[in-house]
Amino acid sequence: MIFDGHADIWTDVAIRRQKGISDVFKKVHLERFNKGEINGGIFVIWADPPYNNEPQKRVFEIIEHTAIEIMENRDIFKIIKKTKDFDTAISSGRMPIIIGIEGLSALGSNFNLLNLLYMFGVRHASLTWNEENKFATGVKGSSNRGLTEYGIQAVKKIEDLGIILDVSHLNEKSFWDVYRYSNKPFIASHSNCRSLCDVPRNLTDKQLKAIAEKGGLVGVNAFREFVHVEEDKQDIEHLADHIDHMVEVMGIDCVGFGFDFFDYLGDETKNSFAGSGNIGVKGIEDTTKAKNIIRIMEKRGYSKDDIEKISYKNFYRIINQILK
Numbered sequence: 001m002i003f004d005g006h007a008d009i010w011t012d013v014a015i016r017r018q019k020g021i022s023d024v025f026k027k028v029h030l031e032r033f034n035k036g037e038i039n040g041g042i043f044v045i046w047a048d049p050p051y052n053n054e055p056q057k058r059v060f061e062i063i064e065h066t067a068i069e070i071m072e073n074r075d076i077f078k079i080i081k082k083t084k085d086f087d088t089a090i091s092s093g094r095m096p097i098i099i100g101i102e103g104l105s106a107l108g109s110n111f112n113l114l115n116l117l118y119m120f121g122v123r124h125a126s127l128t129w130n131e132e133n134k135f136a137t138g139v140k141g142s143s144n145r146g147l148t149e150y151g152i153q154a155v156k157k158i159e160d161l162g163i164i165l166d167v168s169h170l171n172e173k174s175f176w177d178v179y180r181y182s183n184k185p186f187i188a189s190h191s192n193c194r195s196l197c198d199v200p201r202n203l204t205d206k207q208l209k210a211i212a213e214k215g216g217l218v219g220v221n222a223f224r225e226f227v228h229v230e231e232d233k234q235d236i237e238h239l240a241d242h243i244d245h246m247v248e249v250m251g252i253d254c255v256g257f258g259f260d261f262f263d264y265l266g267d268e269t270k271n272s273f274a275g276s277g278n279i280g281v282k283g284i285e286d287t288t289k290a291k292n293i294i295r296i297m298e299k300r301g302y303s304k305d306d307i308e309k310i311s312y313k314n315f316y317r318i319i320n321q322i323l324k
């Protein structure tokens with residue numbers, strides 16, 4: 001089983017449903033997931049550019065379409081809301097899916113709306129995407145701005161509710177604020193190692209160690225710009241190097257997958273944050289190729305047990321630890 005810690009599926013669902021397509025997951029994604037052997041994951045609600053100018057409006061549009069989609073897919077999805085739901089998903093042959101939200105800009109200044117999101121089923125949240133907002137500062141924000149007072153309260157609220165807190169996209173100052181104010185494990189669902197690819201979205205060894213110390217995990221990201229700065233080294237072997245490095249720095253229990261495949265999104269959306277051309281690295285270009293990373297890990301001598309931990313068991317542990 002492969003659990004993918006990060007996919008923009010709900011945003012894609014909304015984009016397509018707004019064009020009149022129904023049953024998006026079964027029509028567009030299911031076969032691709034099966035081919036890649038991905039059978040569970042965190043699907044996020046992400047306010048896509050240019051609609052992120054009005055994040056609240058966009059997020060509620062996405063939620064509206066997500067709700068219908070979930071109803072249509074009750075036979076294949078098990079939405080994970082509490083401890084044990086993951087087991088129920090497996091025993092009933094359905095995909096364990098966590099509803100996540102990428103950035104809290106939609107809440108405006110009213111973080112009580114988190115209760116509403118929670119009641120909808122949201123069990124994963126990051127404070128920002130790349131932007132600065134009322135809560136925290138993303139990688140594109142000012143480097144000397146971290147969490148706000150509001151953001152500190154949001155961390156507590158997220159922990160109290162039993163939502164998984166995600167630090168991917170935060171700038172360094174915000175990261176260290178989360179480290180300081182959090183009392184539970186947190187994750188970086190889709191980030192790589194700064195020491196192998198020096199971009200702001202990746203994590204320094206010090207940050208990796210801090211996540212491990214808190215008992216969290218990091219999901220390895222297959223987006224080419226986060227794998228290597230040199231284009232000819234943006235391939236699956238160099239992606240596997242990130243796994244090796246994380247395992248070395250954090251230990252086998254703190255590494256997972258957060259592939260961040262978004263090839264299925266329209267060009268207009270993709271071009272707003274990624275350069276043109278390929279998205280996934282060579283050898284693991286999109287969802288259908290996900291299983292290839294398992295072959296590489298086998299070749300590198302990872303045991304069956306270790307591969308299972310990285311593929312889903314570490315996420316399983318975090319989910320059962322954080323959810324109530």
Ligand SMILES: [Zn+2]
Nearest residue numbers: 102168169190
């Ligand atoms: Zn992201």
